[in-house]
Amino acid sequence: MSTVLEELNQPAVASYAGPLLRVRDLVKRFPITSGVILQRTVGMVHAVEGVSFDLDEGETLGLVGESGCGKTTTGRCILQLYRPTSGSILFEGKELTTLRGRELQAMRRDMQIVFQDPYASLNPRMTVGTIVAEPLVIHHIGTRAERKERVRELLDVVGLNPQFTNRYPHEFSGGQRQRIGLARALALNPKLIICDEPVSALDVSIQAQILNLLEQLQQELGLTYLFIAHNLSVVKHISDRVAVMYLGKIMESAPSAELYDNPAHPYTFMLLSAIPIPDPSVERSRARRVIEGDVPSPVNPPSGCVFHPRCFRAKEICALRVGDFDPVAGTLAVEGKGGGRHPHEGPLVGAR
Numbered sequence: 643m644s645t646v647l648e649e650l651n652q653p654a655v656a657s658y659a660g661p662l663l664r665v666r667d668l669v670k671r672f673p674i675t676s677g678v679i680l681q682r683t684v685g686m687v688h689a690v691e692g693v694s695f696d697l698d699e700g701e702t703l704g705l706v707g708e709s710g711c712g713k714t715t716t717g718r719c720i721l722q723l724y725r726p727t728s729g730s731i732l733f734e735g736k737e738l739t740t741l742r743g744r745e746l747q748a749m750r751r752d753m754q755i756v757f758q759d760p761y762a763s764l765n766p767r768m769t770v771g772t773i774v775a776e777p778l779v780i781h782h783i784g785t786r787a788e789r790k791e792r793v794r795e796l797l798d799v800v801g802l803n804p805q806f807t808n809r810y811p812h813e814f815s816g817g818q819r820q821r822i823g824l825a826r827a828l829a830l831n832p833k834l835i836i837c838d839e840p841v842s843a844l845d846v847s848i849q850a851q852i853l854n855l856l857e858q859l860q861q862e863l864g865l866t867y868l869f870i871a872h873n874l875s876v877v878k879h880i881s882d883r884v885a886v887m888y889l890g891k892i893m894e895s896a897p898s899a900e901l902y903d904n905p906a907h908p909y910t911f912m913l914l915s916a917i918p919i920p921d922p923s924v925e926r927s928r929a930r931r932v933i934e935g936d937v938p939s940p941v942n943p944p945s946g947c948v949f950h951p952r953c954f955r956a957k958e959i960c961a962l963r964v965g966d967f968d969p970v971a972g973t974l975a976v977e978g979k980g981g982g983r984h985p986h987e988g989p990l991v992g993a994r
């Protein structure tokens with residue numbers, strides 16, 4: 643019989659050549675209900691409204707946007723923890739949105755999530771050994787002794803002492819708990835990890851350690867990451883490409899360096915403007931645009947380009963046209979006569 647480690651380290655059988663993950667026109671709406679006994683739907687939260695992107699194997703896509711823009715919902719839809727309202731999610735070419743039962747369970751081995759809050763995401767009554775071994779138990783992998791060996795190996799991989807298996811989460815610091823969460827996510831040797839703000843709750847110095855660990859693990863294990871964050875500065879170094887989300891839609895997506903040096907969308911420009919530049923002379927002279935006001939309600943999103951109420955380049959036409967994102971070309975297109983390109987004129991320079 644093969645050991646748990648051999649079983650998990652088997653190479654992929656099929657030779658699939660496309661992107662590891664392909665998301666197309668993903669929509670997720672949550673009903674708002676009223677009434678105690680006879681519940682009526684009185685509205686919809688438009689959490690994700692037509693998100694599309696590709697994610698290649700070994701790549702990191704940073705998904706950035708203000709609170710409530712639909713980042714977590716996108717991640718949870720990919721994992722089928724939320725069933726999408728519509729749209730397609732292909733993982734290694736296989737449609738996930740129609741999978742059920744055992745087939746879905748089997749696909750879940752390849753996709754894991756690391757949560758924002760390392761305090762809340764670990765069961766305080768379980769030992770570290772039980773927490774990290776849990777995915778192996780759920781998927782009936784290995785004997786008890788083999789699982790113990792795998793847990794020790796995983797703790798070592800994430801930089802924790804393998805002797806810690808009998809300790810409880812409260813005995814660890816925030817950074818160490820996030821390492822435990824990472825060990826659990828790695829237990830089944832996944833291909834894709836959705837990192838949902840994995841460093842937001844940590845001190846800045848610890849953030850860097852966890853980001854470095856994620857990068858190191860990616861190189862060693864060939865992992866693919868969807869890295870969710872509030873802030874463009876957090877994802878800058880870890881991401882190959884960055885997608886900027888606003889009110890359930892992707893506003894702009896580009897290779898990391900391009901997006902930071904030459905933002906094409908006013909929202910990206912404004913998010914970059916909010917990041918201070920360490921050099922005081924550059925900081926003083928740069929063009930700046932501060933985002934004012936709150937994000938509009940996703941229950942009743944603005945017409946046309948959803949960003950128009952806060953956009954410094956908005957024109958009357960922006961409220962009428964439908965801003966659309968072409969995921970394949972990576973360009974911004976706008977419907978309507980004379981459309982095809984984003985209507986703002988002139989380059990957006992000096993954001994950083």
Ligand SMILES: Nc1ncnc2c1ncn2[C@@H]1O[C@H](COP(=O)(O)OP(=O)(O)OP(=O)(O)O)[C@@H](O)[C@H]1O
Pocket residue numbers: 672687688689707708709710711712713714715716872940
């Ligand atoms: N289970 C749910 N039921 C109803 N509405 C939900 C549910 N989950 C999320 N929402 C709503 O969907 C919208 C998007 O939420 P989501 O958690 O995806 O945003 P986010 O970008 O991850 O925000 P944050 O940065 O604060 O984590 C929000 O308006 C939120 O209130």
Ligand code: SF4
Pocket residue numbers: 907908909947948949950951953954955956957960965984985986
């Ligand atoms: S379409 Fe109009 S409102 Fe929307 S980002 Fe472009 S310029 Fe601004």
Ligand SMILES: [Mg+2]
Pocket residue numbers: 713714715838
């Ligand atoms: Mg979230």
